[in-house]
Amino acid sequence: MGFQYQKLAQQIAHKIYLGELVAGQKLISLRDFSKLHHISLNTAKSCYELLEAQGLIYVKPKTGYFVQIPKNVQVDLPQHMDFSSEAREVSNLDLQIEIQEASTKNNLIHLGSIQLSPNLVPVDALRRSIQRALKHSKPEDFLYSNKQGHLHLREALVQHWAEDGLFISKDDIFITNGCLPALSVVIQTLTKEGESIIVPTPNFNGQLQLLASLKRKIVEIPAYHEGFDLARLEYEMKYSGAKACLITVNYQNPLGFCLSNEEKQRIAKLAKQYECYIIEDDIYAECCFGSIRPLPIRHWDEDGYVIYCGSVSKSLSSAYRVGWFCISQRLLHLRPQMINLNVSVNTPLQLGLADLIHSRAYREHLNRLRLKLMQQVEQYRQYIIQTFTDIDLRLNQPEGGYSLWLQLPEKIKSLDMYYFAQQQNINIVPGIVFGEDEKYNNCIRLNAGHELSTEIQQAIQILAQWVRTKLENGEDN
Structure with missing residues (x-):
């Protein structure tokens, strides 16, 4: 985002996502905006048009520009169990190593290892x-x-x-x-x-x-x-x-x-x-x-x-x-x-x-990255919610970072899902390796660090359909 209008649009978008600008709030006029930031009227207009294209503001003819909060669908957050604490060894080192090695295979769709897209x-x-x-x-x-x-x-x-x-x-x-x-x-x-x-x-x-x-x-x-x-x-x-x-x-x-x-x-x-x-x-x-x-x-x-x-x-x-x-x-x-x-x-x-x-x-990279990650993570969340719409899904709402934690119905075993995904050239991380005693075996972690491309959307669809099929067949995996 090297252009002035893009940087200004990013600043306004930050305020919208953080709730500093609320739905329906009127923005200052293009003329006042250009004077405030010492920019041309065309640059101010480009800034507002970019925000409008992103669905963050809308225009009322002869009235002005107003804040529009994206209408996001929410789901329940994952449930977390209580358990006793005792000193123990990590029991699945071989599986941990196998999953780590899979994360380095560039022929797989990157939904596993938490990493940024090269484009970022x-x-x-x-x-x-x-x-x-x-x-x-x-x-x-x-x-x-x-x-x-x-x-x-x-x-x-x-x-x-x-x-x-x-x-x-x-x-x-x-x-x-x-x-x-x-x-x-x-x-x-x-x-x-x-x-x-x-x-x-x-x-x-x-x-x-x-x-x-x-x-x-x-x-x-x-x-x-x-x-x-x-x-x-x-x-x-x-x-x-x-x-x-x-x-x-x-x-x-x-x-x-x-x-x-x-x-x-x-x-x-x-x-x-x-x-x-x-x-x-x-x-x-x-x-x-x-x-x-x-x-x-x-x-x-x-x-x-x-x-x-x-x-x-x-x-x-x-x-x-x-x-x-x-x-x-x-x-x-x-x-x-x-x-x-x-x-x-x-x-x-x-x-x-x-x-x-x-x-x-x-520092400039971080300022650009933060807004991009916030938007991208929410895009992933909304797409996952939409794709798993008929499945009892629970999904975290990160405050930062770009890892997503999905909790699926108890019958779904994350390790089975992991091996199925590998066969489809999709990399995910099964919840079973995030603790002991298979506490998180019906959970998976996904990476939201890459753009939500058509390929990744299709991968999420494949995963949802696998879960749907397992539930429809009543299989106790």
Whole structure:
């Protein structure tokens, strides 16, 4: 969206989707709009016409332009069960690995792995940043890189986060080959094989796969569409013997919730009270639907019990393997061990990302991406609701990110659905791998990071018809 009228239309669309402009509200006239933004009357008209084409405003002859809220159909949110919490091993590592490998097959329709469409990646800006970074690089940039990460990138991240109210020292940042490698280093440093880590479920299957591969046990606590059970979290911190929690509080995958600032502050206090470390995976925070990025738990951590982790793989590109973890003074004595476990990251990629941030191109990309994701996720939701209209479907309503969690009738087994989808060259992720005891076996997770193309629409139709056939035949899968 390089044109002025498109940028202005995006700003108005944000206000409509966030409820700052309400249905039926009259917009200022084209002439007043052009004066307010110091643009031509033609540019103002192009802005309003774009919003009208998007179905966000309408015109009354001789009266003016008015806000029109999209008429979306709603369904019930998924139901989430209560269950007992106990230390246990992740039992389905082989299946986790199989599903992860399937997500990398580009011949499949991408409804499984949570990743952005290549069309949403700012390729030209990335190319320019990498070229500039190479042009201004120094001879030492072509030697073995600093295992903590290049100073230019750490300084860029400090500056970038500070704009959103998050203040972390460059000396506390360690650059990694993505978010999961960051989590791996932290988990191996803070815990030993056989020890337990508290996780809310349903939980990102990649984290569970990582914990299984590292031979760590999990203590599950219930998660639901508004967050997870903080009373249970406190209980398990106190009695389970777990030394750490692995949690996402900003647009958790797969449910898409975002905890309140009060809840995040409470978690930081609990971590101190029970001396239980919080490994915070904040990979989706920059994929918010509003203009303000939510703060992580780390913001309220005054005692060094929160290890902040993330990457740009969800906000920029899954192929751009640059992530980080951030420690505190409390963990400085573990720095040598962390450095030893960390793998050096490609220096040109680090410098390219630093340039992308310093040039403001990354910030501009995020501003465009957020509105696009909000619109795209709702398009998926509405299409899924329409396609599954005669099926007892429950569907989450993410507050950010782009993962969709579908709960189907109990007779539907997600693993059977997964194998059927694979035969149709469709990639989905079955709910069975988001926790233990087959708690989520009638659920699936879908990716809404790609445009809702005709191909993807047809894939959703195929999945709905399979469910419909199973129910009509009365099969107990």
